Amino acid sequence: MNEPVVLIIVSGGDIASTNQAKSLLEKCEWNAGVLVEGFKTWKHKSVRLWWRDGGVLFEDDLDARWEQETEEIVSEVIFPSRHVASSGFPCLTIHPIGTPQYELGEKPPFGGKPADAPPPSPRMSSWMQELKKQAKLHNLVDEFSISFETTHHGPWISVPSLFIEIGSTEEMWGNKVAASALADVIINGLNLKKKGDIPQINSEKVVFCLGGGHYAPQPMRLSDNGIVLGHMLANYALNMEKNDSGIPGGTWKQAILSAYNSTKKANPGSEVWAYLDKKSFKGWQRTAIKNFLEEHKIPLGRTDDLLI
Known part of the structure; x- marks a missing residue:
């Protein structure tokens, strides 16, 4: 049986997502993969990068859809993304997804399955500490606040996942230094530049x-x-x-x-x-x-x- 893969899903219509993806592709040695649902993919070790068009909030079951086309089992999903907030404050965030507060039969306004939440990535806490480190290394701490966000929005997915985001306005979404910092969080968090397997998070x-x-x-x-x-x-x-x-x-x-x-x-x-x-x-x-x-x-x- 093939080794399970970590899937990084890029939103082609989101410059914060695509800039993170470009930085990942530049900083690591990737090989081109097969087209999946007509979209380009890349592979490095047991990590896959899937560059889709448009957004992902309403694209449910992306893990199962990947498995159906590639026969690769997805163990977890990372979503590089932008963060939108009316405050407009510059921020770098990590969060789990889900819409458990909505009643069955309701339609959550930003995707997801009502009354439920996908598994949250166990990496969130350690990646937050790495995000703080990378923000300092990239001289971003005076410009961006750094925080978690609570569980919200879609898509629905069956495996552990997290969103890693640049916010909160169009001016900040395209910040390439911030994208580089978040790419380094992903690289170090998944051990992409060093020998050895992807670190597993096991806690009592x-x-x-x-x-x-x-x-x-x-x-x-x-x-x-x-x-x-x-x-x-x-x-x-x-x-x-x-x-x-x-x-x-x-x-x-x-x-x-x-x-x-x-x-x-x-x-x-x-x-x-x-x-x-x-x-x-x-x-x-x-x-x-x-x-x-x-x-x-x-x-x-x-x-x-x-x-x-």
């Missing part, structure tokens, strides 16, 4: 995070402490409607279970713990979440509990 404990804002300051603090991260659900992804029953309505329970189950799928040999950004919730919300986690035997930890 993995943490999925609940609450806080979109740019995930608490997950960043956990990452800085060497904790491997799974999904990160901001408050807006935990829809809780207070009522007289004592158990809030809304889609928060399905979102938590989806985040837990997919984080477990991405890290089958690890204990999966929850972390709660307590200050971002009201008392009745904290109580409901803690009771729900206990009911489903999902451990809830403070930072000291999560350190290995």
Whole structure:
């Protein structure tokens, strides 16, 4: 059986994505691969680069589609991308994908499967530390903020994945120095320039995070402490409607279970713990979440509990 491959999927209509891809192609020795769905591919070790036209948010099952055409099993997917934000602040970000807060039957506005989230890449935490390093080496720290983003948007995919992005406006998307820095994160994270296999991330404990804002300051603090991260659900992804029953309505329970189950799928040999950004919730919300986690035997930890 062929060795599983890591698939880097490039969005041809996204200059932040294509600049990262160009930098990857320039910095490593790649061989041309076969056309897949009519699009060019390259290969280096057990990594494949697939340069598609257009965007990817609504292109579901890209891992299965690659496997169907090439007979290569995809183990994980990396999406170089741009980041769009109304704030316009320059930023470099990493995040998992998914839309677990939407009800079944709803159509998420930016792709994905409602009420579910694909497995998050176990590489996010270590790559964030590498991103901070590369931002300094490329003299970007005075120009760009560096952060996680919480779980959001599509596409749907069945294997662990992450987005690595340049934001937040057209002026920044085309920044070639930023693209070079993110390419170096990918190169070092996948060991593309050195002998040996792609590093595997195996941790005794993995943490999925609940609450806080979109740019995930608490997950960043956990990452800085060497904790491997799974999904990160901001408050807006935990829809809780207070009522007289004592158990809030809304889609928060399905979102938590989806985040837990997919984080477990991405890290089958690890204990999966929850972390709660307590200050971002009201008392009745904290109580409901803690009771729900206990009911489903999902451990809830403070930072000291999560350190290995």
